[in-house]
Amino acid sequence: MNRPKSLFLTDSNLGAATDLYQLTMAAGLHKYGMDDWATFELWVRGMPEKRSFFVAAGLEQALHYILNLGFSKESVDYIKGLPVFSNVEGAFFKYLEGFKFSGDIFAAPEGSVFFGDEPVLRVSAPLIECQVMETYLLSTLGFQSLIASKAARVALAAQGKSVIDFGTRRAHGAQAGVLAARAGYIGGCAGTSNVLAGCELGLPVMGTMAHSWVMAVGDEEEAFKKFDNVFPDDSVLLIDTYDTINGARLAAKINEKLKGVRLDSGDLVKLSKETRAILDNEGLMNAKIVVSGDLNEHKIKHLLDEGAPVDVFGVGTEMVVSKDCPSLGCVYKLVEQVVDGQTIPKIKLSRDKSTYPFKKQIYRVVNSKGKFVGDVIGLANERFDPNDANFQSQFSNAMDISKQAGGQSGLKIKTLLEPVIAGGKICVDLPGISDIQQTARENIAALPEFCKKLDNNKPYTVAKSNTLEREKEKAVENLTRVSKK
Amino acid sequence: MNRPKSLFLTDSNLGAATDLYQLTMAAGLHKYGMDDWATFELWVRGMPEKRSFFVAAGLEQALHYILNLGFSKESVDYIKGLPVFSNVEGAFFKYLEGFKFSGDIFAAPEGSVFFGDEPVLRVSAPLIECQVMETYLLSTLGFQSLIASKAARVALAAQGKSVIDFGTRRAHGAQAGVLAARAGYIGGCAGTSNVLAGCELGLPVMGTMAHSWVMAVGDEEEAFKKFDNVFPDDSVLLIDTYDTINGARLAAKINEKLKGVRLDSGDLVKLSKETRAILDNEGLMNAKIVVSGDLNEHKIKHLLDEGAPVDVFGVGTEMVVSKDCPSLGCVYKLVEQVVDGQTIPKIKLSRDKSTYPFKKQIYRVVNSKGKFVGDVIGLANERFDPNDANFQSQFSNAMDISKQAGGQSGLKIKTLLEPVIAGGKICVDLPGISDIQQTARENIAALPEFCKKLDNNKPYTVAKSNTLEREKEKAVENLTRVSKK
Numbered sequence: 027m028n029r030p031k032s033l034f035l036t037d038s039n040l041g042a043a044t045d046l047y048q049l050t051m052a053a054g055l056h057k058y059g060m061d062d063w064a065t066f067e068l069w070v071r072g073m074p075e076k077r078s079f080f081v082a083a084g085l086e087q088a089l090h091y092i093l094n095l096g097f098s099k100e101s102v103d104y105i106k107g108l109p110v111f112s113n114v115e116g117a118f119f120k121y122l123e124g125f126k127f128s129g130d131i132f133a134a135p136e137g138s139v140f141f142g143d144e145p146v147l148r149v150s151a152p153l154i155e156c157q158v159m160e161t162y163l164l165s166t167l168g169f170q171s172l173i174a175s176k177a178a179r180v181a182l183a184a185q186g187k188s189v190i191d192f193g194t195r196r197a198h199g200a201q202a203g204v205l206a207a208r209a210g211y212i213g214g215c216a217g218t219s220n221v222l223a224g225c226e227l228g229l230p231v232m233g234t235m236a237h238s239w240v241m242a243v244g245d246e247e248e249a250f251k252k253f254d255n256v257f258p259d260d261s262v263l264l265i266d267t268y269d270t271i272n273g274a275r276l277a278a279k280i281n282e283k284l285k286g287v288r289l290d291s292g293d294l295v296k297l298s299k300e301t302r303a304i305l306d307n308e309g310l311m312n313a314k315i316v317v318s319g320d321l322n323e324h325k326i327k328h329l330l331d332e333g334a335p336v337d338v339f340g341v342g343t344e345m346v347v348s349k350d351c352p353s354l355g356c357v358y359k360l361v362e363q364v365v366d367g368q369t370i371p372k373i374k375l376s377r378d379k380s381t382y383p384f385k386k387q388i389y390r391v392v393n394s395k396g397k398f399v400g401d402v403i404g405l406a407n408e409r410f411d412p413n414d415a416n417f418q419s420q421f422s423n424a425m426d427i428s429k430q431a432g433g434q435s436g437l438k439i440k441t442l443l444e445p446v447i448a449g450g451k452i453c454v455d456l457p458g459i460s461d462i463q464q465t466a467r468e469n470i471a472a473l474p475e476f477c478k479k480l481d482n483n484k485p486y487t488v489a490k491s492n493t494l495e496r497e498k499e500k501a502v503e504n505l506t507r508v509s510k511k
Numbered sequence: 512m513n514r515p516k517s518l519f520l521t522d523s524n525l526g527a528a529t530d531l532y533q534l535t536m537a538a539g540l541h542k543y544g545m546d547d548w549a550t551f552e553l554w555v556r557g558m559p560e561k562r563s564f565f566v567a568a569g570l571e572q573a574l575h576y577i578l579n580l581g582f583s584k585e586s587v588d589y590i591k592g593l594p595v596f597s598n599v600e601g602a603f604f605k606y607l608e609g610f611k612f613s614g615d616i617f618a619a620p621e622g623s624v625f626f627g628d629e630p631v632l633r634v635s636a637p638l639i640e641c642q643v644m645e646t647y648l649l650s651t652l653g654f655q656s657l658i659a660s661k662a663a664r665v666a667l668a669a670q671g672k673s674v675i676d677f678g679t680r681r682a683h684g685a686q687a688g689v690l691a692a693r694a695g696y697i698g699g700c701a702g703t704s705n706v707l708a709g710c711e712l713g714l715p716v717m718g719t720m721a722h723s724w725v726m727a728v729g730d731e732e733e734a735f736k737k738f739d740n741v742f743p744d745d746s747v748l749l750i751d752t753y754d755t756i757n758g759a760r761l762a763a764k765i766n767e768k769l770k771g772v773r774l775d776s777g778d779l780v781k782l783s784k785e786t787r788a789i790l791d792n793e794g795l796m797n798a799k800i801v802v803s804g805d806l807n808e809h810k811i812k813h814l815l816d817e818g819a820p821v822d823v824f825g826v827g828t829e830m831v832v833s834k835d836c837p838s839l840g841c842v843y844k845l846v847e848q849v850v851d852g853q854t855i856p857k858i859k860l861s862r863d864k865s866t867y868p869f870k871k872q873i874y875r876v877v878n879s880k881g882k883f884v885g886d887v888i889g890l891a892n893e894r895f896d897p898n899d900a901n902f903q904s905q906f907s908n909a910m911d912i913s914k915q916a917g918g919q920s921g922l923k924i925k926t927l928l929e930p931v932i933a934g935g936k937i938c939v940d941l942p943g944i945s946d947i948q949q950t951a952r953e954n955i956a957a958l959p960e961f962c963k964k965l966d967n968n969k970p971y972t973v974a975k976s977n978t979l980e981r982e983k984e985k986a987v988e989n990l991t992r993v994s995k996k
Contacts, residue, residue: 047718233532
């Protein structure tokens with residue numbers, strides 16, 4: 027009773043990290059021998075009002091899960107003991123004990139930009155295998171993509187100035203802090219204060235000092251001197267514990283190579299300007315001004331618009347929980363199933379939540395300058411020639427192709443989804459975190475300019491291919507006929 | 512390169528699960544032998560607009576952290592290798608290798624209600640030990656309290672109907688889903704869909720079926736029959752995959768002991784009424800109606816106000832990320848320090864973020880009917896007689912004591928903070944999760960009625976004791992005199 031529980035996830039309890047209904051459905055599928063090869067896709071339903079694009083993140087942790095997913099004896103015993111499973115035969119629990127993912131995964135590489143309704147992950151495997159992983163995949167890809175997307179906005183607002191993730195303390199638990207540090211870096215942060223993320227991923231870690239240091243030493247000047255003495259090349263002094271301007275004056279006399287100062291409260295425009303003047307006056311032109319305190323992309327824009335001489339933005343709460351949009355409507359749906367050798371389209375008709383059938387691919391139209399013009403969601407095996415008159419007449423309105431630089435020629439198609447697991451084994455070289463950040467940087471640079479505006483309300487074009495629309499219509503007709511029978 | 516990382520927290524990497532500046536400050540404290548005994552307190556700065564009370568949660572996981580906190584060799588090697596530590600002497604890293612918490616912790620029991628600015632955790636220990644744990648404690652207590660507080664609102668809106676946490680898939684990573692399941696249960700949920708939380712904590716786990724089951728089987732009626740056949744006593748059928756009313760008619764003929772149906776889309780008031788009629792018409796008076804789909808406390812209130820015959824609310828995204836308030840302004844500050852045998856008050860003066868000195872206690876005034884009248888934040892060792900004229904004249908305006916049932920007599924004081932760790936060892940019997948939920952239930956029942964209204968904007972009274980105010984004034988004067996020197 028007196029051993030507090032951590033509730034940590036471990037490689038051995040991954041099977042239980044799911045919703046109960048995945049396991050009840052699995053028992054049903056198992057009982058009826060429904061081991062049909064099926065495909066599920068994962069996407070975000072629509073675009074939230076306050077986002078113009080998403081940045082894909084979390085695939086590495088999703089792959090870790092898929093490759094290590096299994097049910098420990100403890101988990102199986104627990105599941106078996108639940109009243110709901112009292113009528114389920116022993117063979118199912120044997121099946122769980124031996125569970126291992128055997129299927130194929132396609133995914134958009136981390137760092138890719140993507141948009142609402144675009145499938146960024148595709149799982150093909152026997153039905154049960156697809157089903158049980160829904161919950162974990164949604165939370166893993168949904169959360170990191172949420173934070174990477176928010177961080178990208180913050181980084182855009184910072185116009186090349188550094189953004190550091192200071193959010194760990196306000197994350198949804200310590201684990202979310204580590205994941206957010208990773209996602210934030212992918213989205214464009216220059217580093218994080220999270221030491222574990224630094225240690226595990228090699229992210230640049232950064233920090234200054236807290237008010238408690240000044241309070242503990244008592245005298246501010248002495249606190250600065252002592253800190254600088256321990257970190258002579260790296261001390262960034264927090265100057266607002268008692269009075270910012272007085273703090274700036276004291277800090278300016280500590281070390282002629284002072285690395286910087288941090289402001290965490292008050293009128294940051296005014297205070298940063300006065301602080302800059304004080305520092306410059308002492309010849310500390312290279313000392314950086316770090317600013318923090320409930321920052322977000324709009325406040326950063328305001329600071330820079332007002333000419334605040336800020337070098338580094340420490341961003342916490344608002345980024346680490348994506349405060350203005352703290353969740354994505356991430357879903358994972360069955361899109362096709364092989365029955366008796368026939369691939370059957372699968373759709374859902376529920377109001378406002380209907381889906382498109384079959385394996386899909388995202389076809390991104392890129393102009394001759396490398397800019398993204400628009401996307402087409404099509405069947406997985408479609409072939410488009412974007413310079414063909416047919417294609418252009420189909421999508422020219424939506425994509426404004428005629429007005430694109432490069433005119434109606436020189437367009438290219440880039441497919442987003444690529445194989446990452448085949449036959450249960452990883453089949454891709456995992457990129458390092460810097461490469462992923464670089465992918466995101468290039469992707470964001472290639473977006474139409476309007477997408478990069480903080481208050482944009484013009485949607486990026488995501489069209490569906492004619493073939494996909496036709497297949498959906500056929501599936502709807504078929505389903506309606508069957509359900510009216 | 513091809514081994515994807517989980518980034519999981521483990522008992523051996525807890526030391527690194529912090530902000531870098533905690534470790535740089537620790538190095539500074541170590542260098543200067545600043546091992547003064549100090550006290551830090553943790554509280555939420557103010558009340559967010561959309562909350563009238565908080566429910567304390569997460570203490571068990573915080574205690575796990577405190578009792579297991581240490582630095583693995585890998586962590587120490589990593590920290591030592593960071594450029595910022597290049598001037599730090601080896602003794603500090605030896606210190607980290609041997610780190611173990613040796614201090615005392617006081618905390619409000621989980622399930623207690625609390626309010627803005629009330630210290631719910633107090634850490635007394637040598638300065639370094641207090642400092643390094645800031646980040647983890649904030650995220651752990653902040654997150655679970657956030658979710659427990661949101662769940663309490665949802666449960667209040669449900670007026671005794673069951674609320675089930677369906678949120679894992681939208682949580683900020685899989686770990687946050689487990690923690691939210693725990694916190695949601697504390698706040699008043701009847702159960703969770705999260706199997707791992709069920710397994711680890713013995714929470715009731717619940718689930719129905721997904722649209723994918725109906726889609727996989729293809730024919731809805733057959734899908735219902737098959738599922739019911741596997742779970743004859745427990746099948747809750749999802750009826751909105753194609754057409755809700757048609758689904759209800761099919762479900763009503765499956766099993767005369769049908770447990771229930773779930774609606775996940777459409778006009779839930781209208782559809783639940785029609786579904787109820789269809790079920791009753793088939794004699795299924797005991798079949799429950801479960802409703803889900805982006806629910807929150809306001810939508811639940813609306814459904815019940817409109818007479819929707821709902822038995823169980825499945826609540827996901829909005830609760831698991833506390834969507835209308837996805838973070839709390841949780842802070843952790845130095846309040847006193849023992850220097851040369853003298854206990855020195857510690858305060859911070861930063862604009863809008865100033866703090867009160869010394870160890871504190873929360874004194875809750877409870878009337879003769881057991882209802883909470885108001886709280887006083889005072890020094891840890893204050894004694895109040897709430898029925899004394901002095902006390903009443905001090906707080907009567909704020910607390911409206913004269914209008915309380917029980918008049919001006921029969922008031923009692925309950926202190927909230929109790930010792931949980933002493934000398935680095937746990938000194939409290941950890942309550943089971945059901946007891947914690949019961950504590951929360953009783954606490955919420957004892958709140959003034961206005962606090963339980965969803966759109967309340969009248970604050971619960973939290974006063975500061977005269978002694979505390981006086982000590983702050985003295986500390987401010989002292990600090991101002993020193994800083995003007």
